Amino acid sequence: MHCGEMGSRWGFNRTVGQMYGLLIIHEDALSAMQISEALNISRGNVSMGIKELQSWRLVQVQHKPKDRKEYYSPAGSIWEMATRVFEERRKREVDPTLSLLRDNLLDEPANQKEVFAQKQMHEIHDLLETVTHWAGELQSMSPDNLNTLMKLGSGISKVISLKDKLINKG
Amino acid sequence: MHCGEMGSRWGFNRTVGQMYGLLIIHEDALSAMQISEALNISRGNVSMGIKELQSWRLVQVQHKPKDRKEYYSPAGSIWEMATRVFEERRKREVDPTLSLLRDNLLDEPANQKEVFAQKQMHEIHDLLETVTHWAGELQSMSPDNLNTLMKLGSGISKVISLKDKLINKG
DNA sequence: CTGAAGTTTCAGTAATTTCTGAAAGTTTAA
DNA sequence: TTAAACTTTCAGAAATTACTGAAACTTCAG
Structure with missing residues (x-):
């Protein structure tokens, strides 16, 4: 219990x-x-x-x-439950932050301090956007592929550099 | 403000x-x-x-x-801030759940209902463990590699299947 | 030492969130 | 229709969480 x-x-x-x-x-x-x-x-x-x-x-x-x-x-399997919790939390926690940041970045900075503040906000914005986008891509992958990817772990960097080599040779 | x-x-x-x-x-x-x-x-x-x-x-x-x-x-860059928030939240939200589940899985199921309950808990446990482990691996990658990976997005599946082909040939 | 300039702690209060239960709403079998 | 069997809503109570401010503590220059 x-x-x-x-x-x-x-x-x-x-x-x-x-x-x-x-x-x-x-x-x-x-x-x-x-x-x-x-x-x-x-x-x-x-x-x-x-x-x-x-x-x-x-x-x-x-x-x-x-x-x-x-x-x-x-509703749905354990796997689906996880992706749903993940997705909903993103919607509730990240998305509002992103749109707030976007609004702020539209304002013209009025002085030196605001220039710095905007620089920081810009960085946070870009980071959140990249991660959000990536999360979306991951969710669109089949659970199988995603599983392979996760099992690879950091070994993924080897695979990527392998790909780079092949491309450069071609 | x-x-x-x-x-x-x-x-x-x-x-x-x-x-x-x-x-x-x-x-x-x-x-x-x-x-x-x-x-x-x-x-x-x-x-x-x-x-x-x-x-x-x-x-x-x-x-x-x-x-x-x-x-x-x-403390640290925006990037570090993100990984820290992520890591700390994992510690606070996922880790206690994992250890609770582990404890429960040690008990012998007393009846049919408990067998089912444990099956479910087992699934959740495995999922959380895989994801936690993966998150750790990602954090150990250099920001550069991680960035490449994120930019690849779901294109990563192509890279992985490429790898599989190469291995099967060799 | 002493005391000025700072930080931390914590009991009590304020604000917020969650829960209850009774009333209002909905659905359907007869 | 009606009314039984259920669900939802929501005002107020209870529980939880966050904040204040005064007292206790720490540090250090003189």
């Missing part, structure tokens, strides 16, 4: 984390009432938690025949 | 974020008193914020000759 604890470290709050943990370790879908009883939280809180998890695209709703209740279960 | 706002989205709280933002856009180091005045926060709060930023290895202390005050400035 303490498995739910770890949820609080990720983007959402304690109970939302617990709810998601609960859904993941249960093979079959759970009703809102079951969740509320298992975790000892109010029915209303479950409803809000589910909404939150849905906004992260992490749970899906199922219906059982002859039963009006809604049953919830994790 | 609203530049400080964005700080609240990253791992630390609003004022700590503001403090760090302030230090980044200022070319010269600032004293605790200057920070407290610029952001309109108490002297004690600045002290706690600095401590927090130091725990993230993001600020350094300087001393000016003929002056007993401590002056603070960002």
